[in-house]
Amino acid sequence: MKTVRKALSLLDLFSKSNPEFGLTALAQKAGLDKATTLRMLQAMKMHGFIEQDAKSRQYRLGAGLLRLARLREATVPVVDIIQPVLRRLAEKTGETAHAALLAGEALAAVAVANSSRSSRVNVEPGLQLPLHATASGIAFLAFAPPKVLDEALGRKFQRFTDMTATDPAEVRKLVEAAHINGVGTVDRGFEPDVVDIAAPLFDGLGHAQGALTVVTPISRMSLNVRHEHSALLIQAALDCARRMGTNPPVHFWSLNSEAFG
Amino acid sequence: MKTVRKALSLLDLFSKSNPEFGLTALAQKAGLDKATTLRMLQAMKMHGFIEQDAKSRQYRLGAGLLRLARLREATVPVVDIIQPVLRRLAEKTGETAHAALLAGEALAAVAVANSSRSSRVNVEPGLQLPLHATASGIAFLAFAPPKVLDEALGRKFQRFTDMTATDPAEVRKLVEAAHINGVGTVDRGFEPDVVDIAAPLFDGLGHAQGALTVVTPISRMSLNVRHEHSALLIQAALDCARRMGTNPPVHFWSLNSEAFG
DNA sequence: AAACTATGGTGATTATAATGAACCAAGAGC
């Protein structure tokens, strides 16, 4: 369904910094013909995925998305479950914590609890987290079905900082380490001066469906902090799993007791 | 873009009472071929709009919707816009006011402004408001797409008080009255001793996406109060529409001037 | 004010992608 994929990929072009587009701009950014783009937008407009400013004729995401998101949340209330866990995580670590779930080829931040410190890492809700460059992604891949991992490793990796792991072998190493530790760590791979540590969130079959992450400014990071955050993350991930009735793989449970003494 | 429309209309088949489908069931309900349906689902799965239970192979709405909804909320902050309107409504009426948006098969309260009086109706944020038993629901249905109304009237209506309207014909009457008046009224249909009056909130297509409601203890309710609240609600609803850039149906505007003199 | 430019939007031809009946494989129920 090439057409559907193209249409949906139009939606991915919207971001917080680029919340509205004119037809021409959107078509160009998508690499599609103007007419094609227009027709797709019209189709999505009919379903409320896109709406158009009556005056400026600019296109933006539509209110229909809210409805579907609330519906999804009504049937699978993950965010409600995760939010309090996240808040406690942010309190205990003093750093910003976020939760991300798989959405297409990347993770998407769906809940954030900001650090109370004045100097902190800010995470925008809705942020796309590439699998290879973030701890969230690594933790997710470490417990994702092998097929997903292989597919991910087959894609080409964008470089975000000079410390981004762009070599598949390198990424695989990070993933393997994360599988053993239960947490993934990425040092300044996505944003400069930020270290991520993340634990996976599981679905009913014991596969990762997302990740819980603590983001720390490099200035506050140390070996001690890292161990402490790791232990807290594993507890938090187990907590989420218990509340959602999902099943982490057996070996993940054992990490809790021996946790980084 | 027939293909895109068909694909998106698949998403509209999900509801709170029908949150998951097998391939065959979904294809049948959509009136599409299995193969076609499958390909569309796969395309949407790639973008996180749909996810599939790994064990049961059932399809449900995906986490990618959460991301886009968050993004939309970041660009058009509906709740932020509604809150001050609600605040003023509560001040002017002296009663608790709340806003609710469609979430599954009921409305969900997303913002509340409590009355300052000591004797007041309390509304918990997140409260589920059934469509047939609350003014919010009636006002919503009065301006919802006909398909939504018919579907709602097809469901069984739970009784909450001895004044709850549980007969579809009775509910339809309330809805029709609400369509004419611009506001829905429910007298002790959900909680005893409480009268709700509500005006619809519109989306970009001129359909209701929720409602603005004032809840009044029966002891303070009178014909005068009712007219006054109705007029204030219509003004508030129009105010919200203007601030959000959404489009109430033309005839709704006219209610403002003649408002319950 | 006239000419210019960039924008959103349209229409008919052509190339492409969607379709659907028949077909498989696998699990559930008897």
Add this chain to the structure above:
DNA sequence: GCTCTTGGTTCATTATAATCACCATAGTTT
């Protein structure tokens, strides 16, 4: 062990979406 149903696949046929030149309009520049 057989059957029935379900998810998923295949490939010739057919309907559909991409394309490109074009139009209308609003804002700018000269």
